[in-house]
Structure formats: structure tokens, C-alpha cells
Amino acid sequence: xxxxxxxxxxxxxxxxxxxxxxxxxxxxxxxxxxxxxxxxxxxxxxxxxxxxxxxxxxxxxxxxxxxxxxxxxxxxxxxxxxxxxxxxxx
Numbered sequence: 001x002x003x004x005x006x007x008x009x010x011x012x013x014x015x016x017x018x019x020x021x022x023x024x025x026x027x028x029x030x031x032x033x034x035x036x037x038x039x040x041x042x043x044x045x046x047x048x049x050x051x052x053x054x055x056x057x058x059x060x061x062x063x064x065x066x067x068x069x070x071x072x073x074x075x076x077x078x079x080x081x082x083x084x085x086x087x088x089x090x
Contacts, residue, residue, distance in 0.1 A: 014069055014070070014071050014072055015038075015071070015072045015073075015074055016071060016072070016073050016074070017073075017074060017075075017076075018048075018073055018074065018075040021050075021073045026050065026073065028048055028073055028075070031048045031049065031050050031051075031073065032048060032049045032051065033046070033047070033048050033049075034047040034048060034049050034072070038072070038074055043076075045074040045075055045076050046074065046075040047072055047073070047074050047075075048072065048073040048074075048075075049070055049071075049072060049073075050070065050071040050072070050073060051070050052068055052070070053068070053069050053070065053071040054066060054067075054068055055067045055068075055069060055071075
């Protein structure tokens with residue numbers, strides 16, 4: 001997959017909803033599905049691992065800071081969520 005540049009806050013973290021990952025150009029079908037699922041308030045989510053994801057941050061002095069991480073993409077089973085939550089994550 002090609003590089004995608006996204007301006008965001010440092011608190012973005014290591015977990016993306018599938019819909020955001022796809023918006024950023026990630027073909028989730030091409031990344032590794034994790035054998036484990038994450039569990040949160042609304043139940044478990046299918047989890048995918050984007051290995052060696054490069055995050056580049058602009059520092060306050062205009063420089064760059066790079067981190068290489070294994071980011072996670074999560075997908076909720078929308079059938080199990082309330083209508084309000086479905087609008088937020090679907």
C-alpha cells in the first residue's frame with residue numbers, strides 16, 4: 001500500500017476504526033487479521049494488524065518525529081450495536 005499523509009493530533013493512537021482506515025486508503029482485506037479480538041464497552045471487535053506502520057509527527061519546532069508501530073484496525077459487528085452507536089462507527 002502507498003503512503004498516506006494525514007494531519008492529526010498526537011493522541012491519534014494505534015487503533016483505527018475500519019471506516020477511517022478505508023477512508024485513508026487502507027484495503028483492510030489485504031492486511032493480517034489478528035487471531036485475537038479486542039473487547040470494549042460495546043463487546044468484541046474484529047481486529048486487523050497493520051505491521052510496520054510509519055507515523056510521522058511534526059514537532060513544535062517544525063522538525064519531524066517518526067515512530068514505526070503495529071497499528072490496529074477494528075471493526076464492530078454493527079448488528080449488535082444500538083442505532084446511535086451504529087451511526088458513529090459504521
